[in-house]
Amino acid sequence: MLRKDVNDLLTQTGPGTAMGAMFRQYWMPALLAEELPENDCPPVRVKLLSERLVAFRDSQGRCGLIDEFCAHRGVSLWFGRNEEGGLRCPYHGWKYDHTGQCIEVPSEPEESGFCAKIKLKNYPLIKIGDILWTCMGDADKQPPHPEWEFATVPPEQTFTSKRWQESNWLQAMEGGIDSSHVSWLHSGALNSDPLFKGARGNKYNQGDKKPFFEVVEGDGGLFIGARRNAEEGKYYWRITPWVMPSFTMVPPRGDHPVHGHFWVPIDDDNCWAWSFDYHPVRALTREERKAMQDGFGIHVKYTPGTYRPLANKDNDYLMDRAAQRRGETYSGVEGIAMQDASLQESMGPIVDRTKENLVSTDNGIIMARHRLRKAVTALKEKGVAPPGVDPAHQRVRSASVVLPPDQAFIDACKEDLMVRPGIKQSSV
């Protein structure tokens, strides 16, 4: 259960909100690099943290993320012509460069310098990995560039997709740290999904449906360990890191690529679920990459021409009751990502957490909310930079290991939970 005022505090991320101020401290994924594939390509509408923006890549390859609407009459610059070093509004020809600076107002004498007085709000766009990242806070307080491992390994070792989720970011993110749902909702996937099946750890998952949990604070957020029985009195641990505000990783399986998510608010009712897969020490195989492109693992099939999942609420997520009866899927929805998204969207855009009945195994979620609230308050009242901004906090990994019963995962796996260049993930 969460009080309404706290629920509002954590779920509202628009301009002027406390949580919005916190999100604006970070570099966040804004677009896939493929969305701006070449110089002078079509501009792209972007909405982040309840701000309507347009992204474009100019004739020199500079990427801009600026206010979507022309300062003249409020026309959307998505209709703009991206040409000769700027984005020109098709209504009256006003033109803007990648910083949002107006560089041409055709109706005014060039000598008047009028255009110098017009500037649209802009945010930086930097390319790291497959992603164009933005930071929507004060330009003079930008944090160091992000150093997430999935985005900094060589391109052949990583794959990123994104999908539109029609719910608030918090309920999506909470799914990423809710380890206890995996044995139920995703139980069918361990045997069939090409990016999951075959790992030794799967049998521990399937053999012990009542895991024990340990929740430990880390510098950037949390480590949530799920403990199941293995052979000879040992324990199989699956350890999920959460880094504030919205980065989660899934514990790996065998030598499959490691995957995880960013949950980025579009507005208070929608978010982007960014999904990545990477392998720390080897290229993804052709089969793995194809499986990801085909929507297996944590990725989805798309409605053509969009980043909206093919299975979505307009078609009841392609619910298949027969597959549910046969046991192929637990909920009747196909695919791990949409199994999660369908249920999270069913809660309504912003779930009323005053009606919840949390239980002890929800302590990862309870602790995450507690830490978010503390960080938001510390930023608002004392200007304290929140955890997760420091790149050192970003150098984390998930892990799955078998340990003797007397070992605490947080100590025994200290190195396994850190990025170690050139060393593969710890995985069973």
Added chain:
Amino acid sequence: MNAPTLLNSCAKAATAAEARFRIDYPNSRARASRIIALDDKAAEIMRRIEGELWSGAHFLTFRSRHAAPGIASLSINATLGAPNGAETKLSTELAGADVVIMIASSGEGMEAAAAVGNACFVRGIMTAGLIVSHDRTDAHVERAVQALRPYAAVLVIASDEEYVPAMLQALRA
């Protein structure tokens, strides 16, 4: 039949407008939560919050180590201290309990964790362990983890005591 089912479809049901029609009624009854401090520091933390408004939680301190050795050896006869200073039996408190949350701040409560944990296990009562320490690398914390792990279905190591009321509120204690 996979086609959307018109008025029952998710497209309509999952909107903010429809969320307003979620029935407003108490969907749970009060839980019987027992919060047991296993050591002196944990008892101090508990004392600071036990006066707040709770939904029936019993705040208790493990005391059996002060009891006669013969009695203390039987875990179910362990004694607990209530906020008003009265003593109560572990068996009495566990009767009808839904969840037991053990709070520790050092490794002193191994005997207490075993007594409470075993008694809960045989009764099928959910257990959670909460270790509060500013320094996770402290040897006391490690001892507390070792003490609680066998008996807690969920174990949390929190760096600040503000988490104790936050967790209890979240669990409707």
